[in-house]
Amino acid sequence: MATIDDFKKLEVRIGRIAKVSEIEGAKSPVYRLSVQFGGEIGERTIVAGIRGAYTPEMLMEKKIACILNLEPKSVAGVVSEGMLLAADGENGPVLLVPDGDAEEGSLVR
Secondary structure, eight states: OOOHHHHHTSOEEEEEEEEEEEOTTOSSOOEEEEEEOOTTTOEEEEEESOTTTOOHHHHTTOEEEEEOSSOOEEETTEEEOOEEOEEEETTEEEEOOOSSOOOTTOBOO
8 A cells, every 4th residue: 555655756847848749650649749837847848648538729838747857768769758647538638737727837745
């Protein structure tokens, strides 16, 4: 069972999707997202397997919750610098988004 200390190890922050592009040749349909976290964090590249559930137009400027302190991972030749959070929905992944106007870079706790 996870403890509160385990949860505190994760750096979960709110980011705004600034750019979306498809990654061709990947094993599964993925997007390369440029996500803005503001201030000292700046922009991060996140590779996400949500192409079947979201169009680029649906994602642009959307605020999402992301884990930022994971080890970078190369996916389809692109280094992903974080992971967006999503729930399993009836028709695929459903992004976790703030219920208000959370600032870019806000810590989720």
